[in-house]
Amino acid sequence: MTSSTLFTRQQSDSGNTTTCATNNGINPSSIKPALYTEPYRPQIHFSPSTGFMNDPNGLVKSGDTWHMYFQYNPNATVAGFQHWGHATSKDLYHWQNHLYAIAPDSDDQGIFSGSAVLDVNNTSGFFNDSVPADSRFVAIYTLNTPTAQNQNIAYSTDGQNYTKYSGNPVISLNTTQFRDPKVFWDEQKSRWVMAVSHSQDYQIGFYASTNLREWNEVSRFGPSGILGYQYECPDLLQIPISGGDKDGQKAWVLVLSINPGAPLGGSFIQAFIGDWDGTNFKPWDGSTQIVDFGKDFYAAQTFYNAPNDQAILIGWVGNWQYANAVPTSPWRSSMTVPRQMTVRYIDMNPMHKGYQVTMEPYGLESLQKQQTNENTTSSNGNQTVSLDGNGAFEILANLSYPSTNYSVNPRAEFLIHTPNQGEYLKVGILYGDPTTVYVDRRLAGKEWSDSNPFFTDRFSQQFHPITTDNSTKQIVRVHMIVDRMQSELFVQDGVASASILHFWDNEAKPSSLSVGLGDDQIKLDSLQVNAINSTWPTCP
Amino acid sequence: MTSSTLFTRQQSDSGNTTTCATNNGINPSSIKPALYTEPYRPQIHFSPSTGFMNDPNGLVKSGDTWHMYFQYNPNATVAGFQHWGHATSKDLYHWQNHLYAIAPDSDDQGIFSGSAVLDVNNTSGFFNDSVPADSRFVAIYTLNTPTAQNQNIAYSTDGQNYTKYSGNPVISLNTTQFRDPKVFWDEQKSRWVMAVSHSQDYQIGFYASTNLREWNEVSRFGPSGILGYQYECPDLLQIPISGGDKDGQKAWVLVLSINPGAPLGGSFIQAFIGDWDGTNFKPWDGSTQIVDFGKDFYAAQTFYNAPNDQAILIGWVGNWQYANAVPTSPWRSSMTVPRQMTVRYIDMNPMHKGYQVTMEPYGLESLQKQQTNENTTSSNGNQTVSLDGNGAFEILANLSYPSTNYSVNPRAEFLIHTPNQGEYLKVGILYGDPTTVYVDRRLAGKEWSDSNPFFTDRFSQQFHPITTDNSTKQIVRVHMIVDRMQSELFVQDGVASASILHFWDNEAKPSSLSVGLGDDQIKLDSLQVNAINSTWPTCP
Known part of the structure; x- marks a missing residue:
């Protein structure tokens, strides 16, 4: 250089x-x-x-x-x-x-x-x-x-x-x-x-x-x-x-x-x-x-x-x-x-346990936040949460699914929208054997993405869901940080994590989150959305 | 199952x-x-x-x-x-x-x-x-x-x-x-x-x-x-x-x-x-x-x-x-x-040689083909070739670039179009250190792709170009087989290969190839496009 x-x-x-x-x-x-x-x-x-x-x-x-x-x-x-x-x-x-x-x-x-x-x-x-x-x-x-x-x-x-x-x-x-x-x-x-x-x-x-x-x-x-x-x-x-x-x-x-x-x-x-x-x-x-x-x-x-x-x-x-x-x-x-x-x-699969390097956010709890959504527990249906604040926020969601019969392969999707029509970043959980977390940035800023042949759009990783003691309830914990043009996703204590860039059209900022549950047996046991204060004071 | x-x-x-x-x-x-x-x-x-x-x-x-x-x-x-x-x-x-x-x-x-x-x-x-x-x-x-x-x-x-x-x-x-x-x-x-x-x-x-x-x-x-x-x-x-x-x-x-x-x-x-x-x-x-x-x-x-x-x-x-x-x-x-x-x-990089598993099509030369384009050598500029035949064809292209000064990072792109407006599969060569081959199926059938969060769109692999003896001419050989909804790509004797599905909108068939050279120093030393006869006789 x-x-x-x-x-x-x-x-x-x-x-x-x-x-x-x-x-x-x-x-x-x-x-x-x-x-x-x-x-x-x-x-x-x-x-x-x-x-x-x-x-x-x-x-x-x-x-x-x-x-x-x-x-x-x-x-x-x-x-x-x-x-x-x-x-x-x-x-x-x-x-x-x-x-x-x-x-x-x-x-x-x-x-x-x-x-x-x-x-x-x-x-x-x-x-x-x-x-x-x-x-x-x-x-x-x-x-x-x-x-x-x-x-x-x-x-x-x-x-x-x-x-x-x-x-x-x-x-x-x-x-x-x-x-x-x-x-x-x-x-x-x-x-x-x-x-x-x-x-x-x-x-x-x-x-x-x-x-x-x-x-x-x-x-x-x-x-x-x-x-x-x-x-x-x-x-x-x-x-x-x-x-x-x-x-x-x-x-x-x-x-x-x-x-x-x-x-x-x-x-x-x-x-x-x-x-x-x-x-x-x-x-x-x-x-x-x-x-x-x-x-x-x-x-x-x-x-x-x-x-x-x-x-x-x-x-x-x-x-x-x-x-x-x-x-x-x-x-x-x-x-x-x-x-x-x-x-x-x-559990790397149903038969094998192994050691895996995991990563979770460190010290995030010390930041100043405003809880955005009112309903933090027992939210069972599809919903939309307005994302006030300055474009930085975290999503903490717990999903559960009662069955191991995956004939349906039910999914839950989290869409982070901007004010631009049809623009969103998608994060999904597809229950199955194994369960898969996926990210789709295909519609999260088309103008720049369309111009670059290397800006791969879809990512996924399988993981074994955590099952509660009676083996009937499979819990998936999603922790996502969205900060203007970048997101970080952590699932199951960081067993899966992803760092993702997304350049919204017209330099838009995230403005709402919608949650869609693809099957009535999937429960959104809790959803917490926090707007996080900027950590960057600016010169007047 | x-x-x-x-x-x-x-x-x-x-x-x-x-x-x-x-x-x-x-x-x-x-x-x-x-x-x-x-x-x-x-x-x-x-x-x-x-x-x-x-x-x-x-x-x-x-x-x-x-x-x-x-x-x-x-x-x-x-x-x-x-x-x-x-x-x-x-x-x-x-x-x-x-x-x-x-x-x-x-x-x-x-x-x-x-x-x-x-x-x-x-x-x-x-x-x-x-x-x-x-x-x-x-x-x-x-x-x-x-x-x-x-x-x-x-x-x-x-x-x-x-x-x-x-x-x-x-x-x-x-x-x-x-x-x-x-x-x-x-x-x-x-x-x-x-x-x-x-x-x-x-x-x-x-x-x-x-x-x-x-x-x-x-x-x-x-x-x-x-x-x-x-x-x-x-x-x-x-x-x-x-x-x-x-x-x-x-x-x-x-x-x-x-x-x-x-x-x-x-x-x-x-x-x-x-x-x-x-x-x-x-x-x-x-x-x-x-x-x-x-x-x-x-x-x-x-x-x-x-x-x-x-x-x-x-x-x-x-x-x-x-x-x-x-x-x-x-x-x-x-x-x-x-x-x-x-x-x-x-050459895995400029300093290290190593053994790599490579793959090339076997026996393809025995098939009946019709050469589609007239100009098989010394085609130096951008061009479009009509793809007659039944939707199966092969592309054989030799590119060269005279310099190792990659301040420009010139690229050549091959677009396989269907009659649908704006629909194409893109295969590109980006000269550099190393050179990269990339495939973009983002626009190669949007309807089905849009519906599936796992249909990742962009793929790439780096490789070291073959340099001619006097070290001034770097040659990239592309061999691509396109067959309706699937393509196989082989670069540099199969040092890089890719198998790619693409479901064109309205079940269209490939109809033309366009070649774009992003820099006037890139030469398309040869281009051969062959329509390949179907190997599947059908019952009347």
Whole structure:
């Protein structure tokens, strides 16, 4: 990726002192007066003020502050001239924009994806004793140049102002396909471990270090799973297990992004569950899991130092098949809500239980909401709920079906409408063996969709419904977040999840929800719709 | 699967003596006068005369005759009451329908999927010496009952009239999830080997036998790849290798169907490349391959005793998410053309070569064709070709692009139109790093598509273009077969292939092809369009 103009830091406004939404580094003269009020602008998801964003980078919690860096082009709304943009939050929803934190030194460089850690024991030697332990930031990133991708590091005492290490690169293999280092402190061998992608070899390299400066390769993993064109953005992490013999333990999971080469086309993420012994990652079996059945979920990464060792992940909402072309301005792309990961022991079918990576929204309950519908329980029939508010809301629905006789295959459908005639996003539950959740964005903004041959419209995933104790009532729980031009769907505690973009015609906003029950034996046991206040204060 | 009525053999017409299209077993009184003339009816692909078809079964070549059996419900156009339908061909395109070959004994049974072999050495003891070696058919199938799925066998001296073995079942494990036996003669240990699915355990069992009657489990494989809900229809076979260190050798490939649980929703096939030592299947690495990027390719099986040890595969063109609902009558479903499989050593990206399962049409050159367009070479601009003929044709196009500078990402598009206004199937090539082939059926029959939330519309796959020796000209070869309501696409010698259904509005037929070149540097080096004569003679 290249950029036509060299952007200099001093042109930018770091703007941390106001409470209105500030920018991530673009020339202030080009900023619209009311950022975050644009019709398509997500109201509770992170998006950069202006410019182009892709992968989340360097996710780290320091004290009570969540830091998110991200691949960022401050100069244009297409990928290129990659910086590490920067934003912070106390709750992962209200974000404060900052000036980009790490910038390339020349316009033929890119600060590509990577991670950040807190070097609390000053293993790197970068910090004075006066620096509090949780202010000892070290960022590990790929420096991309026309001739190589090398792993570099930089350090900071505030998470904003980084000093590039004078001894960079810390790993150099003389290859152009070696990127996206994710580093964690491995208790087992009391050392740092980096997972990094040997992208076009379809391998994840694991490197170890005691000081973040000197690294030795200890093992490689792959080729494995769906290969596609290349591997990107590995994340080796521990995820709490719920259920089964391993209940309460943690599983090691390798999360891996592939682009292009997704079965749905373009970008996707797969995950492998296994063991990490400090040196080697060994999957439990030969299986691979696609953890989000939508088409707009990529390059996800978990936070370093999340509380209680939880696995909190943020993904990029995009697909490289159309990310540079989506009809938003003056920015492109957004992130998912933070997702809490659990490895659940579930019924994969009537005869087999297995461990599956699941994701649910994290911290959403802290947001300010207005309950929109009056009738929250025992709503048994078809109904329509007006969606007041600012275009961001959540739907919580519990469905039940009394029978296992699926001669009918009854369905329930949730349609999110805009004021445009015939425009809606459809989410359906088709009871059966197994039950299927499906999403149809075919009519959720035809103008842009019609123009793009890669904007696949229909997605689905099967799952085994949860059956109540007497085995007569099968319950499906739907949790959906709709935020202007993006939606996230979570079914059955995140056993199925989907991240979906939809660009309504004429930049419309969601205005009503209709629920249709296709069979009188399906019950809508509860329906709650909450308008969620925007988390983006705007400058007047 | 159950059926409401018991169908008896004597009601049916075996009808082998006429040259017109005969039926596969339904009550003759319900047959339309002109089968295979219906507007949606594929003209060069196999479809049953009437009733519902799914998986190909028992594919075997005996003498100069290809036998195809298939999962078949003669009573209705939805799945249920499964028989083994039967058809034979000398060329895999001109098919003679026969009465179903194996029928259930009661209406709560189903003759589920399986395979057939020629027991040339009479290992089973079923055959007199007078029976020619290549007339010693043994079918191995799953007998499905409400309480179990067991593996059964039946034998025949003509491929049509089968005697069920009195000692059935040959394998019984007291489970309802154990099916789809595929048997081959394993030279390594001079014994029969069966691959069979322990469906909901996500394992393929390998069983060995010296006589086809007594079987012992020798190993299991899995869980591996994408698990979905259950495994079905395994096929362990040898495929010739082209290129690389192993050029001229053969690879063992395990082909495996999953339903539901496809990344695109519903049904799909994945393949593992590895070694088979007579006892264990060991994949070369942890990777899995999705061999067809469309949504309508399932339960594929290769022929036993194909000439020259070629791997000739036929797949079912369908997806269980909508197979029981597609708008054809008096039949539902069709097969792919026969596809010759090769494991090719290809550029998977600029840095890595690897082995990939590829498929190309087999024997298509033997069909009678009329060349439709006059200009077969050096057609450099946009053009439209009228598609005369009967709705079945092939497109052979060679594109080239002179540069590797993809700042433009030029595309070429092939639109197959019907007379309906604005109705077309789109196939595109987007040059880039990598190049992408895409299919868009969004406008290829809106009425039926609009009614089905699972009829995903857009598909794509990346591939590395073939570059000529001087590295300046990048060639993409497109081979497409369009046959009324189904299309098959093969790009770069089958490195990418897709099976796609499209139900045109008002049962229209394809009537013209337009080619659009999005950049004046893209050249259409050649374009050949052939109308292909129907292979289905009809009764007057």
